[in-house]
Amino acid sequence: EAQVTQNPRYLITVTGKKLTVTCSQNMNHEYMSWYRQDPGLGLRQIYYSMNVEVTDKGDVPEGYKVSRKEKRNFPLILESPSPNQTSLYFCASSPGTGFRETQYFGPGTRLLVL
Amino acid sequence: AQTVTQSQPEMSVQEAETVTLSCTYDTSENNYYLFWYKQPPSRQMILVIRQEAYKQQNATENRFSVNFQKAAKSFSLKISDSQLGDTAMYFCAFMKPSFYNQGGKLIFGQGTELSVKP
DSSP states (O other), rough: OOOOOEEOSSSEETTTTTTTEEEEEESSEEEEEEEETTTTEEOOOOOOOEEEEEEOOOOOOTOOEEEESSSSBBOOOEEEGGGGGOOEEEHHHHESSSTTSSSOOOOOEEEEOO | OEEEEESSSEEEEEEEOEEEEEEEOSSOOOOEEEEEEEEETTTTOOEEEEEEETEEEEEETTEEEEEEETTTEEEEEEEEOGGGGOOEEEEEEEETTTTTTTTTTTTOOOOEEEEEEO
């Protein structure tokens, strides 16, 4: 089954404790990205990757890191999480960035930083 | 910078009725893409419908249709014959074509929470 998977789905952590949210897709997609969803703000892009070893900042990259060492994986790293990073996170992938190249979203990761 | 605005945080509709969700956006580009996504209580993001800006004909997908007014920068979603399964958060989104810098990035509105009542 074609899908984007994220782990963990739920995470409670404390301020300053490094964490990684994994994202993997099995569709051989070139483009991958991370979004965060906050009430009243919709979804905002954190980072994106056009291909392996090519990543760039989205609209809200502060406090996050990413890497794209393999085409299928695009982990999101919070080196020192803070309470303002409490949010719902989505990974998305697509074959490219054309109109018909639908972005597939993962199931989301709900993060609470205490 | 592009922005997307959904001015209706919540709406409700009776089952089998028609409802329209509003969306406006701001851009200086002439070519771009617009989308409506549905997010049910499961939190999954599901693409409902999409529209290319250079196409004047409004997109339709079964019970879902859009009213695209390019000059007014308006992109509303009409749901006909509403069903209980349509209960969800609906997001309007804008995307620049891939040949632009940061093409492929979806810019979302704040969302409209739709409740379909039996």
